[in-house]
Amino acid sequence: MTRQDPARFDGFTKTFGTTTAVEDLTFALRCGRILGLLGSNGAGKSTSLRGLLGLIHPTSGTATVFGVPYGELAHPARQVGVSMDGMGFVSHLSGRRNLLIAARAADLAASRVDAVLDQVGLTDSAGRKVKGYSTGMRQRLSIAAALLGDPELLVLDEPANGMDPEGIRWLRTLLRSLADEGRTVLVSSHQLAELEQTVDDVAVLQRRLLFCGSLAQLTEDGSSRLEEKFFELTATPVSGAAVA
Amino acid sequence: MRNQIAAETLKVRYSRSLLWLLGIGTFFVVVSNLGLMSQGRGRVVAGTSTAAVLTHDLVRNPFAYLLFVSMAGAMAVSGEYQNGYISRSVLLSGGRNRLLAAKAIVSCGVGALFGALAVVVGVATSYGALSSIGRSPVFDRETWLILGGVFLVNVLAGPWGTFLGWLVRHQVASVSLVFVMTMMVDPALQRLLPSVGKYLMTIAMSSVYRDDKTGLLSEPIALVVIAAWLAVAAVAARKLLASRDIT
Numbered sequence: 119m120t121r122q123d124p125a126r127f128d129g130f131t132k133t134f135g136t137t138t139a140v141e142d143l144t145f146a147l148r149c150g151r152i153l154g155l156l157g158s159n160g161a162g163k164s165t166s167l168r169g170l171l172g173l174i175h176p177t178s179g180t181a182t183v184f185g186v187p188y189g190e191l192a193h194p195a196r197q198v199g200v201s202m203d204g205m206g207f208v209s210h211l212s213g214r215r216n217l218l219i220a221a222r223a224a225d226l227a228a229s230r231v232d233a234v235l236d237q238v239g240l241t242d243s244a245g246r247k248v249k250g251y252s253t254g255m256r257q258r259l260s261i262a263a264a265l266l267g268d269p270e271l272l273v274l275d276e277p278a279n280g281m282d283p284e285g286i287r288w289l290r291t292l293l294r295s296l297a298d299e300g301r302t303v304l305v306s307s308h309q310l311a312e313l314e315q316t317v318d319d320v321a322v323l324q325r326r327l328l329f330c331g332s333l334a335q336l337t338e339d340g341s342s343r344l345e346e347k348f349f350e351l352t353a354t355p356v357s358g359a360a361v362a
Numbered sequence: 363m364r365n366q367i368a369a370e371t372l373k374v375r376y377s378r379s380l381l382w383l384l385g386i387g388t389f390f391v392v393v394s395n396l397g398l399m400s401q402g403r404g405r406v407v408a409g410t411s412t413a414a415v416l417t418h419d420l421v422r423n424p425f426a427y428l429l430f431v432s433m434a435g436a437m438a439v440s441g442e443y444q445n446g447y448i449s450r451s452v453l454l455s456g457g458r459n460r461l462l463a464a465k466a467i468v469s470c471g472v473g474a475l476f477g478a479l480a481v482v483v484g485v486a487t488s489y490g491a492l493s494s495i496g497r498s499p500v501f502d503r504e505t506w507l508i509l510g511g512v513f514l515v516n517v518l519a520g521p522w523g524t525f526l527g528w529l530v531r532h533q534v535a536s537v538s539l540v541f542v543m544t545m546m547v548d549p550a551l552q553r554l555l556p557s558v559g560k561y562l563m564t565i566a567m568s569s570v571y572r573d574d575k576t577g578l579l580s581e582p583i584a585l586v587v588i589a590a591w592l593a594v595a596a597v598a599a600r601k602l603l604a605s606r607d608i609t
Contacts, residue, residue: 173449174607194456204609206446211376219376223369223454263450 122185124149124271124302125170129179132165138325139165142179145321145330147271147304152297154317154333155306156348161323163306164203167275170304171200183271195224199264201257202275209249213240213259216248220263234262239288253280261292272296274305278312290316314344322351366455366464370438374472379441380434387430387476391483395423399491406495413492414500418508418572420491421484425512425571427476428519428564429544434476435469435523436536444533449608458603462528466596469520477516481509504572511571511581518588522563525595528603563591 126146132139140162147153157163168174170181172188183191183198191197207216217231235244238258243251251259257280264272272293278286293303293316307313313320320336322329328351329336336347374380398419405411442448455461488499499505523540530536544564552559556577559565568575569584579587 168449168607168609171453173452174609175605188453189457191456195454198453200450200453202449204446205449207450208373208376208445208447210378215376219369219372220450220454222372223365223451225365 123147123182125181125183125273125304126185127166127170127179127181130166130169130176130181131178132162132169132174133177140169140323141326143323143327144179145327147302148319149302150297150300151318152293152303152305152316153319153321154313155304155321155323156308156310156313157306157323158308158352162325163323164275166323167202167273167304167306171198171202171273193225193267195220195226195267195269197267197270199267199269199272201260201264201273201277203279205260207248207256207259210247212245212247213251213255213262214244216259217263217266221266224267226266230266230268234265237265237292238262254282254285257281258285261289270301272301272303272305274303276307277305278307278309286312310345310348320344322348324352328352363460363464366460367467369451369454370464370468371471373438374468377438379437380472383430383434384476384479387427388479388483391424391426391480392487394426395420395483395487398423399487403491403495406492406497412500413497414502414504416491417488417499417501417505420488420499421481421505422508422512422571422573424480424484425515425567425573427480428473428516428567429541431469431473431476431516431519432523432526432540432544433537434472435465435520435525436527436530436540437523437533438465438469438472439524439527440531440533440536443531452608459600462524462596462600462603465524466521469524470517471520473517473520474513476519477513480512480516484509484512508572515567515570518567518592521592522595525592525599528599529595561587563588566591 123146127143130143131141143166155163155166165174169176170183170188188194188198214231214235217234218228221228221231235241238261240255240258240262243255248256248259257277261274261277264274278289281289293305297303305317314333317333319331320329320333321327333344334340337344402411402416402419406413406416442451451461452458492499526539527536530539548559548562548564551562552565560577560579566579566584566587569578569581
């Protein structure tokens with residue numbers, strides 16, 4: 119394992135008061151692969167992702183992107199694209215204006231705004247206020263914001279939430295095409311059936327890491343379903359560290 | 363850093379709340395100046411006051427824009443916590459300190475905009491008041507010092523508001539805090555304990571725009587006090603922003 123893992127957790131632990139949200143999380147992502155971070159509600163997925171992005175400080179351990187803490191990246195938007203649950207937009211502004219502000223902050227050309235709007239299929243709605251967007255459209259806008267910097271690593275927290283079947287299929291195709299271009303995707307979800315069709319690697323989290331490895335390894339080359347294995351793991355927690 | 367300032371400027375350009383604050387502030391200042399005009403003109407005509415005194419009063423009164431500048435500054439920060447945009451701002455900024463600095467700098471620009479408007483309103487109402495009785499406003503040294511002070515306190519009210527916004531992080535609470543401090547706590551303390559009250563932020567500001575109340579600090583001392591308040595608020599805001607999780 120090199121220092122240049124796209125994302126890496128080393129003993130990452132986060133407690134809020136007396137509650138431990140994530141404990142001793144250790145795993146790394148491999149370039150050009152899609153890793154699904156799975157867990158029930160409250161399993162610590164969002165906490166882990168926020169820790170990776172430096173939005174929350176670990177109680178102990180580290181989380182790094184491309185070998186350094188997120189805050190030390192020279193051009194963060196060009197290296198890491200982020201779509202997080204709860205990361206809002208200015209609702210009285212249009213989708214385009216929201217992206218223009220993000221592009222300006224990241225020192226990106228305004229032409230990238232139209233490019234990503236087209237990529238996520240929001241060109242026709244770009245001039246509408248975000249408060250008029252459906253949940254699925256907001257998800258697409260959030261993914262557009264993540265893609266603005268044409269990043270090497272994408273961190274997506276529950277990106278399929280609120281999407282219709284067509285949107286979910288579009289998302290699956292998008293993630294696969296991004297990975298085929300050599301980008302790395304870290305996607306958290308609790309939609310197991312959907313994730314099974316998308317990811318290469320899986321990390322199962324239930325406060326502690328229960329499993330980390332390839333999807334094929336977990337499902338025994340497809341002889342078991344991801345859902346079945348997930349419930350087996352979460353019913354019998356095990357500790358350990360792994361590398362995807 | 364240049365990118366952060368440009369992005370924050372764009373947010374200001376697209377901001378609806380800023381237009382509201384500008385409109386409400388102008389309404390209150392103009393109404394207040396109209397009241398001063400009607401009282402002052404009568405005194406000038408009766409010979410119990412002078413054109414210079416009325417000019418000074420009318421150019422000083424728009425200092426009140428500083429309340430709205432502070433509110434705009436507080437909302438520029440706390441509003442992002444409200445709608446969840448703060449995570450995006452932090453991630454795109456390349457560092458929390460840069461974001462803090464960019465918001466403070468842009469809020470100075472917003473303060474300059476309000477300050478310029480305050481100067482225009484003060485000068486325009488002075489002309490309106492005195493020309494209606496066949497007199498002209500008096501632009502003596504004192505008038506220019508007052509105008510400069512009014513402009514300066516508006517500029518400084520911007521970062522003051524943003525630092526309070528970082529400290530409170532809640533939109534209603536931060537705006538309420540600005541209002542209560544500016545309109546109630548500081549003036550009340552100045553009345554009850556003038557030896558302490560004169561060191562409060564908005565009372566020190568009144569020295570800069572040359573309020574005619576007694577017992578105020580001299581201008582140089584007041585500027586030092588204002589700088590100290592800004593420095594303390596900036597350090598506290600930076601410390602909290604650096605140490606708190608953004609959830």
